[in-house]
Amino acid sequence: MDFRRVIEANRESYMDELFEVLNQKSISAQNDGIRECAELMMEKLKGSGIGHVELMETEIHPVVYGEYHVSDDAPTILVYGHYDVQPPGPIEEWESPPFEPMIREGRIYARGAGDNKGQIMAQIMAIRTYLEAEGELPVNVKFLIEGEEEIGSVNLDSFVAQHREKLKADLVYTSDGPMLPNGHPYVLLGVRGMLYVELALREADFDNHSGNKGNIVPNPAWKLMDLLHTMRSADGQVLIEGFHDTVKAPTEREMELIEKLPFDLEEVRRNVGHAGIEMTKAEYYRKLCFEPTFNISGFTSGYGGEGAKTIIPKDAKVKIDMRLVMDQDPDVIFELVRDHVAKHAPDVSVKKLGQMSPSRSSADLPFIEPIRKAAEASFGKKTFIQPSMGGSLPDAVWTKVLGTPSVVVPYANVDEANHSPNENLVVEHFYSGIETTCRVIAEMKHIKL
Amino acid sequence: MDFRRVIEANRESYMDELFEVLNQKSISAQNDGIRECAELMMEKLKGSGIGHVELMETEIHPVVYGEYHVSDDAPTILVYGHYDVQPPGPIEEWESPPFEPMIREGRIYARGAGDNKGQIMAQIMAIRTYLEAEGELPVNVKFLIEGEEEIGSVNLDSFVAQHREKLKADLVYTSDGPMLPNGHPYVLLGVRGMLYVELALREADFDNHSGNKGNIVPNPAWKLMDLLHTMRSADGQVLIEGFHDTVKAPTEREMELIEKLPFDLEEVRRNVGHAGIEMTKAEYYRKLCFEPTFNISGFTSGYGGEGAKTIIPKDAKVKIDMRLVMDQDPDVIFELVRDHVAKHAPDVSVKKLGQMSPSRSSADLPFIEPIRKAAEASFGKKTFIQPSMGGSLPDAVWTKVLGTPSVVVPYANVDEANHSPNENLVVEHFYSGIETTCRVIAEMKHIKL
Structure with missing residues (x-):
């Protein structure tokens, strides 16, 4: 032929x-x-x-x-x-x-x-x-x-x-x-699948003066961070109940395939623009193929420009982009996220911005x-x-x-x-x-x- | 006269x-x-x-x-x-x-x-x-x-x-x-005095794709939040060692003066644009006159616009505005903050943007x-x-x-x-x-x- x-x-x-x-x-x-x-x-x-x-x-x-x-x-x-x-x-x-x-x-x-x-x-x-x-x-x-x-x-x-x-x-x-x-x-x-959510909290009708109102009106950035810390531990583990329940371990055959894949740590470092990355080939592909992420794509609250502005921001917003692995179902994970937020910070709104299995x-x-x-x-x-x-x-x-x-x-x-x-x-x-x-x-x- | x-x-x-x-x-x-x-x-x-x-x-x-x-x-x-x-x-x-x-x-x-x-x-x-x-x-x-x-x-x-x-x-x-x-x-x-600092972390040279690089490159927003959570507890207490050491309690005479001050909770609520504020007169003035703040005036990392952008942000920045009470010395407090950051997150930079005793x-x-x-x-x-x-x-x-x-x-x-x-x-x-x-x-x- x-x-x-x-x-x-x-x-x-x-x-x-x-x-x-x-x-x-x-x-x-x-x-x-x-x-x-x-x-x-x-x-x-x-x-x-x-x-x-x-x-x-x-x-x-x-x-x-x-x-x-x-x-x-x-x-x-x-x-x-x-x-x-x-x-x-x-x-x-x-x-x-x-x-x-x-x-x-x-x-x-x-x-x-x-x-x-x-x-x-x-x-x-x-x-x-x-x-x-x-x-x-x-x-x-x-x-x-x-x-x-x-x-x-x-x-x-x-x-x-x-x-x-x-x-x-x-x-x-x-x-x-x-x-x-x-x-x-x-x-x-x-x-990997995806679930993209936005958590938002509007605390006051306007930004308040951080001196004249400081300690009087709650800060939505702190509240949102406190919530986020109930969702993920400092060592990166997702703490939302049930989040990991359906995660499948790689099979032996899959790990064999990974063993055969190319891996050049210097190339990875250049590729992500971070000279401090340290990982083995197995870690790299396991993290990329078989482990979910719980990533912040954006966190915004208050003043982000040059110099000092003395306010208590009126609102705060975080965009969380989760990459899901087999067999995490984005609909199920969304329910878990929503329930978690409802339990820990009921005034925070949860909006789904996208999903893929x-x-x-x-x-x-x-x-x-x-x-x-x-x-x-x-x-x-x-x-x-x-x-x-x-x-x-x-x-x-x-x-x-x-x-x-x-x-x-x-x-x-x-x-x-x-x-x-x-x-x-x-x-x-x-x-x-x-x-x-x-x-x-x-x-x-x-x-x- | x-x-x-x-x-x-x-x-x-x-x-x-x-x-x-x-x-x-x-x-x-x-x-x-x-x-x-x-x-x-x-x-x-x-x-x-x-x-x-x-x-x-x-x-x-x-x-x-x-x-x-x-x-x-x-x-x-x-x-x-x-x-x-x-x-x-x-x-x-x-x-x-x-x-x-x-x-x-x-x-x-x-x-x-x-x-x-x-x-x-x-x-x-x-x-x-x-x-x-x-x-x-x-x-x-x-x-x-x-x-x-x-x-x-x-x-x-x-x-x-x-x-x-x-x-x-x-x-x-x-x-x-x-x-x-x-x-x-x-x-x-x-x-009240003031100490205004900016903590910043640049993790990668550019924003990375949250799917293709997710779990590979660290997220600076998480890192900064993890640091912030070593600085302040979920119930609002500042955890930086020595931060409260020089805080003076109000005198009896000062508390008497507070008792005579006007207080209208509805007026406070309107004034801060937050209908959910609950506090007594004594709490209000104690928090305003005698307690320091540890306020976030701004937290910015990654995408803050409409809809979804799937990135691992390259950097994150937080502006912290502390109002200080007697006898907190802004120079001393700055040293405490700097030492704390150096101990918990040495790659985070600390910049002083203003201070007042x-x-x-x-x-x-x-x-x-x-x-x-x-x-x-x-x-x-x-x-x-x-x-x-x-x-x-x-x-x-x-x-x-x-x-x-x-x-x-x-x-x-x-x-x-x-x-x-x-x-x-x-x-x-x-x-x-x-x-x-x-x-x-x-x-x-x-x-x-």
């Missing part, structure tokens, strides 16, 4: 197809070019040999759905991606116009080059490649390409729940986000190692498996709503600058991505599910 | 003299009109019968000094005030120009009307009144009118220390600040009650004695540097709007202030020192 030969023969035409898609604006937040882009994606799917293609409406922007059916008995891969993009941001910071793709020094510059058009187009071009090389796919392939990812995938859960039968698959395969530094691919088996697919699934090998062979770089990313993505929609294992294999370079000016994708990553997808499809036919 | 008759006979000419002073700009922060105003004040002192008048230089703006000497054996009152004013602020909010005094509805509107030209001119006009009524003063009177009060009285301590002999007195008498609500005068025997004159001094009666008779309103104000003024310069008891008897209405647009002084307060000073002078001759 000489996928690479087919890819080399089609380098220019594949790039032309990608450029055509990058040329088409599709800013979901501004509803700019969305439908035109959805129709273009349908064309690309059809043109690549996907027999059944349809536009499926949601309450906001349509989903592009495609299906290549081989046999009811064959394994099924569901490829997920999105055709919408972020707004371009400060236009004067772009070196070339965001919707006029341009190659400079081996990189494609355009809004969406990495996130996600370059990656989803690599998947589509992989079908074309596979068919040209082999004449037929060995497994069923479904495509779900949504238009609302950059506005929070607001309808994805309900869409998937509604079309569970149609979307049925053995594996959900996503290429999004950046690879490891130095162009090393990795296979991500999950994500944690998600993880088993490291023991038979296709994990073949997928790792496919990426390693295609990119020509040592490839790793990480049980979870530290951040959060809507992955539970696959593992929980659809009930299907899911892996994320990013094709974009680590410095893709997604969501920023001068977003880019290394040209060779586009082609290596195509090859990776071809190899994954080829491997899937061997898998006993 | 019919001071009131003399005042009534001179209403217009006294007001003309005040208007002349209000007409003269004297913004110390901008060095605008300062020397002209100082010279005008000298004229006013001379014109009121003060025999010896001189301009005494400091490193910034000169002090106007005046002395009326009766006898080496007579008691001496040192009248303190200031001729400089705040900048006018947003000029469009003034209903009449700040340096063109105007009377509307029984109030004089001008920058400095209350703070402090109207009050210091009442003292000067009192000398003129007394001399017209009696031909001679019964006690020695000295005037120290500084030009740096609105920039923090930066040279007052050293000036007083340098001229201790010349300034020697039995009582320092100041009229500054507002009276109690509803036009009730009061005699203030002291002030607490000061209190004995409630047992023989002239306190006569002064109270003088104000009560002149203003025709029940008059109180408060052992200390909750706020801070440079009063220790008298009680500690000069070693002389000091009282503050404000003549300005509670809504004088000092430091704000439309600063004003109730016309009748000017005249009642003149009468109060005359009566205080008259009483002082009876005092056995």
Whole structure:
């Protein structure tokens, strides 16, 4: 199966197809070019040999759905991606116009080059490649390409729940986000979830003079801190009753995977901008993949400018961003937080600003190692498996709503600058991505599910 | 001694003299009109019968000094005030120009009307009144009118220390600040001191992503809160070793004075904008006059805007404003704070942003009650004695540097709007202030020192 030969023969035409898609604006937040882009994606799917293609409406922007059916008995891969993009941001910071793709020094510059058009187009071009090389796919392939990812995938859960039968698959395969530094691919088996809450306390109608009213009117900053100290101990343990109850320890296999992951303490220090970080590889990945956080993203009360202002602030506010691990349920955790606050500081308000479920697919699934090998062979770089990313993505929609294992294999370079000016994708990553997808499809036919 | 008759006979000419002073700009922060105003004040002192008048230089703006000497054996009152004013602020909010005094509805509107030209001119006009009524003063009177009060009285301590002999007195008498609500005068025997520090911690070079770096890089907000919780218990006790060691309990006489002070819980609640305040009169004044504060004027770390931002903030900062009571020394307390931080969180920086010593004159001094009666008779309103104000003024310069008891008897209405647009002084307060000073002078001759 000489996928690479087919890819080399089609380098220019594949790039032309990608450029055509990058040329088409599709800013979901501004509803700019969305439908035109959805129709273009349908064309690309059809043109690549996907027999059944349809536009499926949601309450906001349509989903592009495609299906290549081989046999009811064959394994099924569901490829997920999105055709919408972020707004371009400060236009004067772009070196070339965001919707006029341009190659400079081996990189494609355009809004969406990495996130996600370059990656989803690599998947589509992989079908074309596979068919040209082999004449037929060995497994069923479904495509779900949504238009609302950059506005929070607001309808994805309900869409998937509604079309569970149609979307049925053995594996959900996503290429999004950046690879490891130095162009090393990795296979991500999950994500941490998230619960974001704001606790606020308004104590007085206005700021009071700290001298003339000092000791008379209570200080909301102290009250909020006192509350926070009932929620977390000085050594960092979360004290909210039940918070840890459902936290799962890593499996032996997961710890083995971590042992194989790269780790360079100096790199970590640079990466976080803190020269004093001390931790071992095992600690690093355990803290990142298997332990929840209870982070303060912001605490504000009173005067924060230069010099002295002598007030008792009228209010105080803290934003807490919790990253959740398996099997913490954000709805349950929110109830625990609310109950805790109600018990310890009933006048503090609790507002939920966002949530996402944690998600993880088993490291023991038979296709994990073949997928790792496919990426390693295609990119020509040592490839790793990480049980979870530290951040959060809507992955539970696959593992929980659809009930299907899911892996994320990013094709974009680590410095893709997604969501920023001068977003880019290394040209060779586009082609290596195509090859990776071809190899994954080829491997899937061997898998006993 | 019919001071009131003399005042009534001179209403217009006294007001003309005040208007002349209000007409003269004297913004110390901008060095605008300062020397002209100082010279005008000298004229006013001379014109009121003060025999010896001189301009005494400091490193910034000169002090106007005046002395009326009766006898080496007579008691001496040192009248303190200031001729400089705040900048006018947003000029469009003034209903009449700040340096063109105007009377509307029984109030004089001008920058400095209350703070402090109207009050210091009442003292000067009192000398003129007394001399017209009696031909001679019964006690020695000295005037120290500084030009740096609105920039923090930066040279007052050293000036007083340098001229201790010349300034020697039995009582320092100041009229500054507002009276109690509803036009009730009061005699203030002291002030709380202040120590203002900023604790800051910079943990990383930049804000980190709370997902991808969560649990890896420490959060400075937590660290600072953990430190703060070693400094103050959840029930509000300051835990810094030695902080309370020099705090003096109120005397029996001071508690008696408090018993006589007005207290209206509803008024307190309105005044602080907090309907839930619960306290007795004794608690209120004890907390305000005799207990230090450990107040957070500002805590800032990370994101404080609308919605969710998912970061681990790079730094955190807290501004702590401590009001100190007798005999807490701000220099000593600063050392205690610095040592405490060095012990518990050595990477947190400690910066001093301001300090002032607490000061209190004995409630047992023989002239306190006569002064109270003088104000009560002149203003025709029940008059109180408060052992200390909750706020801070440079009063220790008298009680500690000069070693002389000091009282503050404000003549300005509670809504004088000092430091704000439309600063004003109730016309009748000017005249009642003149009468109060005359009566205080008259009483002082009876005092056995």
